[in-house]
Amino acid sequence: MGVRKNVNGLTPAELVELRDAFDASYQLADDRGYGFHAGIHGLPLPMYCRHGSILFLPWHRAYLYFFERALTDVLRAARGDQTVRVSLPWWDWSSDATHSQGVPTAYQATDNAANPLSAGPVVLGPSDLQLVRDNLPGAISAGDDPVTLRDPDDPDELPRQATVARALSSTTFAGFSQILEGIHNGVHGWVGGAMSAVPIAAFDPIFWAHHSMIDRLWYLWQLSPRGRNPPASLLDRALPPFPMTVRQTLDISTLGYEYAAQVIG
Amino acid sequence: MVTLAAARAGQNDQTRVLDLAFPGDAEQAPFSRADLVVSGVGHSALSYEVRVFLNNPDATAETPRSPEQGYGGRYTVFGHGGCYGDEGHCDVPAASDDVTDLRPEHPLTPFTTYVTITEALQRVLAAGQVLRTITLVPVSLTPRRADRAPAPELLDLDDVSLQTYLTTTDAAQVTTA
Numbered sequence: 420m421g422v423r424k425n426v427n428g429l430t431p432a433e434l435v436e437l438r439d440a441f442d443a444s445y446q447l448a449d450d451r452g453y454g455f456h457a458g459i460h461g462l463p464l465p466m467y468c469r470h471g472s473i474l475f476l477p478w479h480r481a482y483l484y485f486f487e488r489a490l491t492d493v494l495r496a497a498r499g500d501q502t503v504r505v506s507l508p509w510w511d512w513s514s515d516a517t518h519s520q521g522v523p524t525a526y527q528a529t530d531n532a533a534n535p536l537s538a539g540p541v542v543l544g545p546s547d548l549q550l551v552r553d554n555l556p557g558a559i560s561a562g563d564d565p566v567t568l569r570d571p572d573d574p575d576e577l578p579r580q581a582t583v584a585r586a587l588s589s590t591t592f593a594g595f596s597q598i599l600e601g602i603h604n605g606v607h608g609w610v611g612g613a614m615s616a617v618p619i620a621a622f623d624p625i626f627w628a629h630h631s632m633i634d635r636l637w638y639l640w641q642l643s644p645r646g647r648n649p650p651a652s653l654l655d656r657a658l659p660p661f662p663m664t665v666r667q668t669l670d671i672s673t674l675g676y677e678y679a680a681q682v683i684g
Numbered sequence: 685m686v687t688l689a690a691a692r693a694g695q696n697d698q699t700r701v702l703d704l705a706f707p708g709d710a711e712q713a714p715f716s717r718a719d720l721v722v723s724g725v726g727h728s729a730l731s732y733e734v735r736v737f738l739n740n741p742d743a744t745a746e747t748p749r750s751p752e753q754g755y756g757g758r759y760t761v762f763g764h765g766g767c768y769g770d771e772g773h774c775d776v777p778a779a780s781d782d783v784t785d786l787r788p789e790h791p792l793t794p795f796t797t798y799v800t801i802t803e804a805l806q807r808v809l810a811a812g813q814v815l816r817t818i819t820l821v822p823v824s825l826t827p828r829r830a831d832r833a834p835a836p837e838l839l840d841l842d843d844v845s846l847q848t849y850l851t852t853t854d855a856a857q858v859t860t861a
Contacts, residue, residue: 462768464768464769464773466764466768466791468791469788469791470727470762470791470795471725471727471793471794471795471797472789472793472795547768550766550768551765553766554730554765554766555730555765555766555826555827556826556827556828556831557826557827557828557831558765558827568827570827570828570829570830572829585800590851597796597797597798598798598800600797601759601760601797603762604731604759604760604761604762605733605758605760607731607760607762608731608733608760608762608825611825611826611827611828611829612827612828613827615731615825615826615827616730616731616763616764616765616827617727617762617763617764617765618764618765618768620762659788
């Protein structure tokens, strides 16, 4: 069972594994690699992600599931070790630490060595890259091998715990999904750069920590007395391109992961 | 309900002011929650946020987001930043009534969102006033912060309505720890 943790609670060894896994995935140009997985969300077409939709939460849970599995696969191959396992950490952007720090240290650029979590390669064809540069200046770097950029806002502009609590007090799946997606949208805008636009957001490594937080909040709401399943009419809906239905996303224990308890202080 | 088409331009044509009265013709019912429901929200262009002000038709992007200014909250649209397909690729087709059409809806199908303005509306009423206007202040969320600016051209919605509820759950807290 994989255990997703708060990114600020990762051990040094766990952070090394996470960084090594992302780095290894950057090296693969096929459908095991980072470009393939990031591209499922947006560019290159088709864009599969579901936003402004009641499928927002199930679709992104499936998305993280397949990417997390792929990360473990590439790390095992890179290390020749079939026992190693990578779990996507969550970034609690509502925490006091984030409201003073902003982007977690683990995802910031470092002075003395390249940090694969500080930017991701934007693996797109020339025409897509040109459209991104025309439509979204400041989202990706210049040159033949662009990477994602960020331009984060004031940390205290991030969602507050009271806002999260209001989402968790929702009594219907649709209401919960709507308010949580709205919170999610604000964080994308807060990070800026590639994260601010649907077509290239998933190329930024922090995308996955952000969505791990979203998925965790859904999980917490599911556990709460107010947690409800999506409407029955949705349960057998497919979540393309993933071979998974909404129903199959509802119990994370069947997906082989869980969330660590939040440790404060 | 007020449509965007019925809204009037606010300061410098950068905002939109909606005449949305509360209480309306009917006697005011007690409420524990008030939502400003925004329908038909488009998300094909740049990301943007919309700040909501109550009874402040002169609000702009420079107006402090404070209770004194009638600030009620904001919603954010996570946008696509343009179309990346050929001509017509981003045109959202009308909803199909064909029960055999099992294709997923178009990714750019407009959606509904809401801003909970309970406290802001209660402040208005507690001051012995009524709600007369809602001002929508759209601000772009471009990749570069330096490029962010008032963006009336991004405001894309069908209509806005105020929905009030009387529930026992809104005050409850759910621990996140």
